[in-house]
Amino acid sequence: MGDSPILEDRANPPLGRFLGHVAPGMEPRAIQTQNRPCPEFRPLIRSTPRAFILRGDSLLVQEKRHPDKGLYFTLPGGKQDPGETLTECLKRECLEEVGAAVTVEGLLHVAEVYRLKTGERERQHQLDFVFACSVPEDYTPVLGSHPDPHQTGTRWILAENAQQLRPAYVTKLFSLGCTRGLEVYLGPYND
Structure with missing residues (x-):
């Protein structure tokens, strides 16, 4: 899990876990944006x-x-x-x-x-x-x-x-x- 805070809600786990296709490290994360794009996000x-x-x-x-x-x-x-x-x-x-x-x-x-x-x-x-x-x-x-x-x-x-x-x-x-x-x-x- 590292330093990234993973969004965990045991009552409502991420949909990808049910579908079995979320790659390790690609789970949704909490990102502070303050209405600005996150520096690590590069839009395709x-x-x-x-x-x-x-x-x-x-x-x-x-x-x-x-x-x-x-x-x-x-x-x-x-x-x-x-x-x-x-x-x-x-x-x-x-x-x-x-x-x-x-x-x-x-x-x-x-x-x-x-x-x-x-x-x-x-x-x-x-x-x-x-x-x-x-x-x-x-x-x-x-x-x-x-x-x-x-x-x-x-x-x-x-x-x-x-x-x-x-x-x-x-x-x-x-x-x-x-x-x-x-x-x-x-x-x-x-x-």
């Missing part, structure tokens, strides 16, 4: 909040050009840093990428994205959290101070450009006007 799944910003019939997107993928558009947003909430991350990413101080209005959808980056053999498993957001009325699309790799601009697009949106779930959301409906979990998508 990346949390990525995304901003769905509609103005009339137009969607605010990042314009990207890639040597292999050509021209495509993505929602602003990005990787959550340790200790940062999803909404804090989204506000920071939007300011960095599209120069916008966004108002986060609420969670719309969650999608799993399996992304294969150029030059890598393994896919990144990512959870995209899509939030309804708004920008000030006088906002004009600009390239932010820290744009994404391959980002060449920021612009409003209409539904006829939806086929160039990535990942594919964004095309689906834009064609539906991103109404929340009953389907919050959108499922897995390859990118």
Whole structure:
């Protein structure tokens, strides 16, 4: 058992013990987090909040050009840093990428994205959290101070450009006007 305090409740032992597949040393442990990630925890799944910003019939997107993928558009947003909430991350990413101080209005959808980056053999498993957001009325699309790799601009697009949106779930959301409906979990998508 070592120095790690194992959670023991003889009346309710861990489910894995009943199933017989908890590896030694992998039993649940009490970890002090104080609402911050534990330094020994390294997530294998990346949390990525995304901003769905509609103005009339137009969607605010990042314009990207890639040597292999050509021209495509993505929602602003990005990787959550340790200790940062999803909404804090989204506000920071939007300011960095599209120069916008966004108002986060609420969670719309969650999608799993399996992304294969150029030059890598393994896919990144990512959870995209899509939030309804708004920008000030006088906002004009600009390239932010820290744009994404391959980002060449920021612009409003209409539904006829939806086929160039990535990942594919964004095309689906834009064609539906991103109404929340009953389907919050959108499922897995390859990118």
